[in-house]
Amino acid sequence: MKNVILSFFVLSAFALFAQEKITLEVAPYTIYCDDTESERCLQLLDTLGASLEIVGMDAIEGFKAEEGFEYTIEAQPLPVMDDGVVRYRLIKETSKMWVPQYATDAPTLNGSFQVVGFNGRSLNNNQIDLVINANNSIMRGSTGCNNYHLFFKQLGYSLIFSKILASHLLCDSRSALDEEYFVVFNSVHHFDLQGDVLRLYDITNKLLLEAQRIR
Structure with missing residues (x-):
C-alpha cells in the first residue's frame, strides 16, 4: 500500500x-x-x-x-x-x-579588395577588383573587361544588394566569366571578414566569393 x-x-x-x-x-x-x-x-x-x-x-x-x-x-x-x-x-x-543582421560585433565593410575566387573557381591571373565604400554604400570594381557597381545595405553581418550595373563590353575571353561573377551578388546573404580576407556566403552558408584586401 x-x-x-x-x-x-x-x-x-x-x-x-x-x-x-x-x-x-x-x-x-x-x-x-x-x-x-x-x-x-x-x-x-x-x-x-x-x-x-x-x-x-x-x-x-x-x-x-x-x-x-x-x-x-x-x-x-x-x-x-x-x-x-x-x-x-x-x-x-x-x-x-x-541571425546575422542582429550581430553587434560586425565590422563595417570598407576598403579595396582583389577577388581571388568565386563559385569554387580560382581566378589565378584573372584580375577582378572590388572597392567597398561604406560612406555611400556602393561596391564597384573592374573585371579587366567590364566596370561594375551596385548599392548595398549592411545589417550586422547581413548584406542586401541592389541590381548590379555593368558596362557589358564584349571581351571574347572574359564575357562568360564576367556574367557568372555578376550573378554571384544575387545570392549573397552574409559575410565574414577575418583579417584581410573577405568571404561572402549564401543563406545556407555556402561560400560564394573570397577576396583579399589590397594594402
Whole structure:
C-alpha cells in the first residue's frame, strides 16, 4: 500500500512538472527594459500562447543569451516573488541559430579588395577588383573587361544588394566569366571578414566569393 501511495505522489509530481514546462523563443537582440534606458532586457515569446514578455537578462536561471543568436528553450516558470518579477529555470536549450543582421560585433565593410575566387573557381591571373565604400554604400570594381557597381545595405553581418550595373563590353575571353561573377551578388546573404580576407556566403552558408584586401 505504501508503495502504491509513493508511486502516486511521484507520478503526480512528475505530471505537475510536465505541465509547468513551456517552450520559449528568445529574440536575437535585446531592448531597453524601460524609458530610463539604463538596462537591457530579453524578449521572450511563449510559442504555445504566442504572448510576448520582456524580462531581465538574468531572468532565466542557467541561461545566458548571446546577442545575434535566436534561441528556442524549454523552461520551467518559477513562483513569482514579492517583487513581481517573472523568472524561469532553464530545462533545455533546443536550438540556437545565428541571425546575422542582429550581430553587434560586425565590422563595417570598407576598403579595396582583389577577388581571388568565386563559385569554387580560382581566378589565378584573372584580375577582378572590388572597392567597398561604406560612406555611400556602393561596391564597384573592374573585371579587366567590364566596370561594375551596385548599392548595398549592411545589417550586422547581413548584406542586401541592389541590381548590379555593368558596362557589358564584349571581351571574347572574359564575357562568360564576367556574367557568372555578376550573378554571384544575387545570392549573397552574409559575410565574414577575418583579417584581410573577405568571404561572402549564401543563406545556407555556402561560400560564394573570397577576396583579399589590397594594402
